[in-house]
Ligand SMILES: Nc1ncnc2c1ncn2[C@@H]1O[C@H](COP(=O)(O)OP(=O)(O)O)[C@@H](O)[C@H]1O
């Protein structure tokens with residue numbers, strides 16, 4: 003009888019059990035040591051100037067017109083005339099300075115993505131129309147991550163000689179002049195096109211989960227059409243939409259791929275993520291306080307957005323009380339004008355947003371893509387290069403190994419943390435619950451910088467020290483970063499599984515004499531194995547395509563670099579091997595599709611990719 | 616031979632946040648007895664059971680199995696096996712594996728496990744179902760697997776939490792006698808939980824009636840039914856008349872009580888409180904004159920036919936009193952709003968302090 007007051011208080015069980023303590027303490031310490039401490043350690047650097055505590059770096063950032071620029075500079079669009087006498091409007095956006103630009107871009111992307119995501123979710127949830135299954139599949143396609151190449155194709159689409167001008171200027175004559183989108187405007191478009199399905203998935207789940215009787219009652223009382231949507235449907239779905247929107251906001255803020263691809267236009271470089279990235283690369287080995295300060299600023303913005311939404315969503319957790327009765331989904335045939343919108347507006351929009359992924363595949367098999375609408379010439383050269391060039395293969399193997407190692411850690415972390423938080427109610431329970439999802443709110447580049455300062459400080463002159471130019475081995479650091487950054491996906495899935503297993507199944511086992519270990523391995527794990535599997539696959543897929551840490555710390559020693567660092571290198575180098583990057587993109591797409599299909603077949607459920615609450 | 620235990624609970628207190636689930640429970644369950652916790656939903660029966668099983672731990676108080684204190688012994692070491700209300704069968708295991716689980720934990724040889732599982736299946740009359748999965752069984756069958764899984768490990772103490780509540784009425788009666796039969800056959804100590812007084816009466820050696828976290832009375836079914844010690848127990852044990860009244864005269868332990876304009880003399884009552892209820896079972900009220908009886912005159916409010924008995928609801932002033940008879944003759948000549956007389960033997964009138 004090891005009765006322990008501490009165990010009761012901390013873990014919510016009066017009997018001290020090593021396994022329970024481990025379930026709490028392992029994930030807790032892991033996240034504290036490998037996320038909270040490194041990130042907060044940057045505070046010590048950012049708030050220090052000439053040996054004292056000081057706001058110097060923040061002041062210097064926030065008072066510099068490079069970072070904060072009021073009124074904004076530049077013209078939103080510039081009219082130019084080509085040699086052939088055609089008018090081209092170059093749209094780049096205006097410059098508010100780095101910090102404000104980041105906020106404006108993130109806000110615009112969030113707005114666009116929310117609008118598109120919600121509209122698509124609504125028609126998918128409420129209308130039955132021909133081609134709906136195509137919509138359903140197509141809406142997943144933008145979620146297939148192909149770092150850099152994706153944005154590259156989007157950039158090509160919006161060139162003055164690109165697909166958009168071809169269709170709307172040359173073919174349909176809807177545009178009276180050519181347009182070219184570049185700079186911040188290009189970043190906004192690229193991100194909105196990539197991220198809107200995140201809002202779509204969350205919004206769709208919300209629409210589907212609204213008890214139909216709530217809307218029927220409103221109709222019964224005389225509400226209909228847009229009024230019904232505005233007063234009942236939308237408010238009930240808003241928490242889900244907001245959750246998706248927040249993710250988009252954070253993803254936009256931390257995104258590096260789009261700014262790097264659009265960096266030909268200096269305006270695209272004036273974003274916080276890019277600034278941290280480039281200052282880091284060019285000041286190699288330097289523990290710059292300015293970067294730390296910028297990272298802290300960015301982290302603050304992301305965490306504020308995240309906490310704001312959590313608060314809001316938890317305030318609005320409407321319990322959907324359904325008092326029995328039928329649950330017939332409210333699906334109807336669209337009226338003619340609605341059908342017109344679906345086929346004339348939404349279908350083309352959808353096709354444009356899946357074009358990047360199509361473009362990536364085409365590009366991987368083509369000889370070149372300069373100023374034409376589509377890539378030109380067929381070749382398997384780049385796919386062969388990817389498969390047989392030992393250098394390229396090394397990056398692939400690196401990524402596979404790091405991701406696999408990270409997944410092992412992630413499984414351990416998500417099972418222990420979910421077990422602790424779902425089965426026990428100690429004072430550490432809410433702490434651990436928050437810690438497990440907090441990685442969502444920490445931008446990847448901030449993790450990268452935190453690790454940079456942390457490992458160079460704690461392990462100087464070892465292979466773990468990123469400033470140890472030739473001897474640094476990023477493997478360990480990358481595995482840690484992947485395991486932390488992708489933990490929330492898996493933890494959510496495992497937690498959901500645990501919620502579906504009634505505690506009495508475990509109690510019955512222990513009551514019959516089984517130890518806790520035996521109960522977990524013999525009863526619990528078999529029952530949640532599908533959730534563990536689903537979560538692990540998701541984490542694996544997103545580890546493979548992890549960008550921020552991979553292209554910063556991961557590229558410090560190319561011998562051990564992951565695939566994304568290599569893709570960035572070839573995309574940034576002048577002699578365009580965009581095709582090779584595209585081939586790697588195709589590989590990533592293949593891995594993702596295979597995983598998703600496998601998960602869907604094995605677990606027999608559609609896996610929502612990303613959610614927040 | 617299996618060792619049966621005697622279970623003692625001393626002043627068990629348990630709170631969940633603000634709710635006080637148990638306010639100091641004392642129980643003494645004897646060897647080989649079928650002991651029932653009876654009470655309305657939410658009164659703390661399951662909590663008591665879980666604390667005895669070692670699945671929850673009390674805030675204070677102690678638990679003894681024989682002379683050994685087990686208050687903080689973990690569930691797996693305690694040997695008090697619980698049959699859960701929802702059966703808690705493992706869906707990924709066959710019936711055989713479910714039942715064999717506890718034996719495998721005890722590292723018994725394979726042949727012995729097989730023999731015992733077979734014996735248990737026989738006992739619950741489920742031979743031939745070894746390879747089914749729980750989802751392929753009916754509610755009653757699942758229930759029997761749950762019982763088999765518990766008894767196969769020869770528990771010191773078998774705990775049953777509302778084992779019949781998920782079954783339909785007919786099956787409930789059947790399983791009720793099954794459980795009694797198994798308990799007798801094995802002679803094990805059983806602690807049984809139910810909210811159904813009829814079930815409790817039918818099955819138990821002794822009953823503890825619980826009410827909001829306290830034990831109100833412990834006794835044999837007959838004692839509880841015939842000599843309830845509190846108003847709550849009286850009203851919980853089946854349909855009964857509970858009539859507010861007050862004590863107007865005392866002579867030692869004999870009192871005179873008054874309700875409406877009726878005066879009842881020479882009733883036995885010892886409590887100090889003058890606010891009382893008188894409790895009369897409907898079946899103890901006669902509709903025809905009997906010897907030494909109190910006669911109450913009122914008018915008929917309702918006559919209800921239940922098939923094998925008839926109830927007459929009489930109005931005595933503002934007070935409704937129900938009488939029950941199995942004789943059609945008794946109700947002949949009665950009609951709604953017409954006069955009626957109830958005859959009650961003084962021994963059948965209980966006076967208890969007012970409680971609720
Ligand atoms: N895990 C728990 N958390 C909070 N309150 C609980 C918990 N278990 C039981 N209770 C409360 O304790 C009281 C007794 O519950 P329980 O023992 O389940 O009653 P019974 O089994 O008699 O219906 C109830 O008020 C119930 O709400």
Ligand SMILES: [Mg+2]
Pocket residue numbers: 657660661662777
């Ligand atoms: Mg209960």
